[in-house]
Amino acid sequence: YAERAVASNPDDCDSNLSLAICLGKLTPYLGAKESVEASRRIKVAAEKAVKADPKNDLAWQLLGRWHQELANIGIATRALAKVIYGGLPAASNETAVECFRKAIALNPKRLVHVVELGRTYGMMGRKDEAKRYLKTGLAMPNLEKDDPETKQRGRASLKEIS
Numbered sequence: 001y002a003e004r005a006v007a008s009n010p011d012d013c014d015s016n017l018s019l020a021i022c023l024g025k026l027t028p029y030l031g032a033k034e035s036v037e038a039s040r041r042i043k044v045a046a047e048k049a050v051k052a053d054p055k056n057d058l059a060w061q062l063l064g065r066w067h068q069e070l071a072n073i074g075i076a077t078r079a080l081a082k083v084i085y086g087g088l089p090a091a092s093n094e095t096a097v098e099c100f101r102k103a104i105a106l107n108p109k110r111l112v113h114v115v116e117l118g119r120t121y122g123m124m125g126r127k128d129e130a131k132r133y134l135k136t137g138l139a140m141p142n143l144e145k146d147d148p149e150t151k152q153r154g155r156a157s158l159k160e161i162s
Helices: 002-008 013-029 032-052 057-071 075-085 093-106 111-123 127-139 147-161
Strands: none
Touching: 002 013, 013 032, 013 057, 032 057, 032 075, 057 093, 057 111, 093 111, 111 127, 111 147, 127 147
């Protein structure tokens, strides 16, 4: 359905956001080759969503997660992608931080933005900032369906850096 929505309205934020989310949810069940292709499609959809509505915090969140995931991808997957596709698109934790900061500025009450910013700082080795954002996110009330899962990731990240 998300692909049909994008086909019928390719410049719509919500359609592209839905496609990127669906592909992201499917990625863990795909093989390496299909995951790399899905990753490329996620980036394109997330960038279109941000372009269509720069005030959509979830679009920024999704683009930030894409950068976070790819910046920290394993060596084996990166090597496979290089052989199959000539490499992966450029991604960085610094860009992920920028995206998460924009998402927080747009919607500071959405704890996933705060937790993922903290997790990214942790991946960058910036422990003090990571702890501050993770603790802030973990202290926020659960308001959305995915908040308990987000907090679980946050607690695991906090444990890793402590």
